[in-house]
Amino acid sequence: MTAPAAQLWFGTTVHRRETPFVRRFSHRVAMLEVDIDRLAEADALSRLFAVDRGAAISFRQADHGSRDKALPLRAWAEERFGEIGVQLDGGAIRLISFPRVLGIGFAPISVWLGHGPDGNLRGVIYEVHNTFGETHTYVSAFDPAHARAVTEKEFFVSPFFDVDGGYRFTLRPPPTDQGGGRMSLVVENMGAEGRAHMAALTVRATALSSPAILRWLVAMPISGLGVLIAIHWQAFRLFLKGAKYRVKPEQRLKRTTLIRREEKDAGGDEDLRKRA
Numbered sequence: 001m002t003a004p005a006a007q008l009w010f011g012t013t014v015h016r017r018e019t020p021f022v023r024r025f026s027h028r029v030a031m032l033e034v035d036i037d038r039l040a041e042a043d044a045l046s047r048l049f050a051v052d053r054g055a056a057i058s059f060r061q062a063d064h065g066s067r068d069k070a071l072p073l074r075a076w077a078e079e080r081f082g083e084i085g086v087q088l089d090g091g092a093i094r095l096i097s098f099p100r101v102l103g104i105g106f107a108p109i110s111v112w113l114g115h116g117p118d119g120n121l122r123g124v125i126y127e128v129h130n131t132f133g134e135t136h137t138y139v140s141a142f143d144p145a146h147a148r149a150v151t152e153k154e155f156f157v158s159p160f161f162d163v164d165g166g167y168r169f170t171l172r173p174p175p176t177d178q179g180g181g182r183m184s185l186v187v188e189n190m191g192a193e194g195r196a197h198m199a200a201l202t203v204r205a206t207a208l209s210s211p212a213i214l215r216w217l218v219a220m221p222i223s224g225l226g227v228l229i230a231i232h233w234q235a236f237r238l239f240l241k242g243a244k245y246r247v248k249p250e251q252r253l254k255r256t257t258l259i260r261r262e263e264k265d266a267g268g269d270e271d272l273r274k275r276a
Contacts, residue, residue: 003179006034006042006049006059008212009096011203019196027230030216030223031203032099034059035092036073048213057213058100064110064127077125080139081114084258086123091115096183097127101217104225106131108157109201111171111185119176126169126187126259130157134251140169140259147171151259153189156248163249165191169259180205 009031016024034042034051042059043051050058062069065076077093097110112125126138136155148170156163168188174181182204189197206212216223 003035003092003094004045004207005038006032006045006208007179008206008208008216009033009183009203010206010216011201013202014198014200016198017196018198019191019193028220029098029201029203030220031096032057032059032208033094033096033205035094036077037092042208045208046210046213048210049208054103056102056217058103060100063100063105063107064095064097077112077114080112080125080137080256081123083256084123084139084141086114086139086141088114088122089117091117091119091122101223101225109185109187111183113173115176119178121173121176124171124173128155128157130155132156132248135255136251137256138167138169138259139256141261142171142173143261146261149259149261150190151257154252154254154257156246156251162246163252165189165196174205 011029011031012026013029014024014026016022039051039059039061043049048056052058052060052062061073065071065073073095074093078088081088092115094113094115095110096113098105098107107127107129109129110127112127113121114123114125116122121142121144124140124142126140127135128138129135134155138151138154140149140151148168150166150168152166153163168186168190170184170186170188172182172184174183182202184200184202186198186200188195189199222229
């Protein structure tokens with residue numbers, strides 16, 4: 001079975017702050033997955049969806065990777081995977097992110113799934129954006145026996161957290177590259193005193209079609225702008241609760257961080273969500 005050129009993902013994200021006070025919130029999310037080598041095919045799936053042009057839901061190549069048309073998405077991704085020793089040998093690269101809705105969109109995180117020719121997942125790129133227009137990538141080889149991986153924090157994401165400590169990623173990817181299924185991702189913000197914040201994403205795949213997009217627009221008509229609104233609204237509530245505000249530093253020159261496997265992979269995303 002060949003995966004579709006594009007599909008939709010619907011689900012929920014849960015955030016929990018644990019220091020210096022506890023705060024938890026959740027909201028629905030809608031995402032898009034594309035095979036970066038089959039964008040023309042994806043563009044033809046629905047009149048309400050478009051690649052690199054205006055539509056109800058759209059994917060713009062310039063929102064991802066190098067943001068330079070001189071370096072195609074695949075070349076950019078292969079360079080990142082190569083930095084950690086992952087070779088795809090021509091296998092599919094599928095990108096799951098937040099698309100533009102009515103021309104507006106913001107993707108706090110995008111997940112690049114790099115597969116081998118056999119369809120098995122070999123590597124993952126977490127492309128992170130902040131609301132200041134900056135981006136950073138965290139790159140990992142994928143081992144299904146060790147779903148959890150750790151790395152140093154290198155990028156300013158929130159004015160309520162310092163750029164120190166590290167992240168712990170726990171990814172349960174969709175089944176190979178055949179389309180459909182379920183995906184979950186947990187990102188833990190780890191400080192000197194333990195976990196300071198946790199963000200969990202759980203989504204299920206749906207075929208990309210005009211009826212599915214219409215249902216999306218009816219249920220979440222401002223979902224493109226809604227991501228930005230939710231981020232700023234939660235930041236405002238943290239400020240009212242007394243969270244310390246940090247002035248954004250200059251972005252570090254290092255733009256790619258390599259993730260290492262956590263040897264003791266105790267628990268998993270189900271356990272983390274229960275703790276949330």
